[in-house]
Amino acid sequence: MPTHKVFRLHSRTDFCAIKSHEEEMPTPDKHEVLIKVKSVSLNYRDVAVANGAYPFPVKDMVVPCSDACGEVVELGSAVKNVEKGDLVVCTFDPTNLYGPQKDWQNGLGGPVDGVLREHVAVPAAAVIKLPSGSDVSTASWASTVCTGVTAWNCLYGNIPLRPGQTVLLQGTGGVSMTALQIAKNAGATTIITSSSDKKLESVKKEFGVDHTINYKTADWAEEARRLTNGHGVDYIIENGGSGTIKQSLNAIAMGGNISVVGFLSAAAQEDMPDVAGLALSKGCVVRGITVGSTQLLEEAVRFFGSRKIGVPVDKVFGSSQEEVIKAFEYLTGGSHIGKVCISFEK
Known part of the structure; x- marks a missing residue:
């Protein structure tokens, strides 16, 4: 079976407990898409999850982070809203399609595994296709998921x-x-x-x-x-x-x-x-404010796409274990203006 790189949080002590693994590639079910992750955007929530300060549920050995932009590489049999090759983002809470978030049980990178990995399978209904031909970087689009929404x-x-x-x-x-x-x-x-x-x-x-x-x-x-x-x-x-x-x-x-x-x-x-x-x-x-729904994500993507602007990105790190830890360190250092991101393309 093919494998891919996955980062997991081994203990809720600090972000240095995030370790790289090789794991079996996920397979999307009929209502899911498989996304090849290009960029991941960090939030202070990710630091709070790592150091035990996050006041909501976190699963053991969680895959951190909720914000990613990537390319659709495989479709479930029932998926109609996107195609292979589309550049997409996915909602912070894939169950929150519209209206208020119902609870804290489904946010990526906390109660369920997140996106700090090379591939992720997510419900197609929570995926938004990005404008084609956009000059906005994948790091900036990834930052739209939580920060933009x-x-x-x-x-x-x-x-x-x-x-x-x-x-x-x-x-x-x-x-x-x-x-x-x-x-x-x-x-x-x-x-x-x-x-x-x-x-x-x-x-x-x-x-x-x-x-x-x-x-x-x-x-x-x-x-x-x-x-x-x-x-x-x-x-x-x-x-x-x-x-x-x-x-x-x-x-x-x-x-x-x-x-x-x-x-x-x-x-x-x-x-x-x-x-x-x-x-x-x-x-x-x-x-x-508890981030927002897929509907709000779609509105934000439409706004940024039409204005040809993106979420400001301060610095992008690579996806080695050393670079991931450096990205978290840079975020907590507080010198940034805008977002801190990790690229799986570097």
């Missing part, structure tokens, strides 16, 4: 962003940088925060963000209100969690939208803000 869900999954509104993005990670591109293309005014003046200068120069705030040297909520002439920000991509949600609620406009995406900055229990009271005082929406 999450950013799209923040701005269009509930109350759609309108031209002229203001979007504030916390940090320069993948979701923020992708939401920045979506917002700019939608005619919104954009504000980004970081503790690094160097990063802020780079984002302003390369991506055209309208305003920057160094949160180490300024009260960013107060500064955001000043930049909006006291109106406040219409949309906030909240990556910090409990440690920054109070500032977000101070910065948000009346009736605005806060999308809670991450938990990078946890507050001590005694410092937890009164989220309910603050949200009520602003009449705002505070909405948790």
Whole structure:
């Protein structure tokens, strides 16, 4: 039987426990496609899974990662929506075709095996064909799965962003940088925060963000209100969690939208803000984002394809065991602007 390279997490201690194996090639059933993986995109979720910090189910010896772009190389007998040779991506939770995610039992790279391998078989219904002739890299398309869909869900999954509104993005990670591109293309005014003046200068120069705030040297909520002439920000991509949600609620406009995406900055229990009271005082929406459905993935792919833009990628590593560990190290180092990816073509 033919074999292929598969990475598995041997213990939930840290990402150095990810090891390479040779395993039997998967065979798609009648409703599945077999994808030859070209690029895998990393998320902080993958680090949390590896070090035991992920608060949702993780199977033993899991194949990590949820985001891949690849080529269809084999079709199940009942598959009609794609063909051999198509470049595709697959939804984070293949059971979540539309609407809210039902539970945490089916996300790739956690409760079920993920995509950090040379070939993966997935349900055809959860696969989206990518535009032909696109100049967008496979690494960028891979990043659309979680980062692109999450950013799209923040701005269009509930109350759609309108031209002229203001979007504030916390940090320069993948979701923020992708939401920045979506917002700019939608005619919104954009504000980004970081503790690094160097990063802020780079984002302003390369991506055209309208305003920057160094949160180490300024009260960013107060500064955001000043930049909006006291109106406040219409949309906030909240990556910090409990440690920054109070500032977000101070910065948000009346009736605005806060999308809670991450938990990078946890507050001590005694410092937890009164989220309910603050949200009520602003009449705002505070909405948790759990990536998004196949429907949202299709919308995001259509948007990126039509605008000829992609999720920003900072660096791409190879697929040897040493390179995979280096990719995780680079991600946790925090110097990146955009996504960190692994290529199975290098």
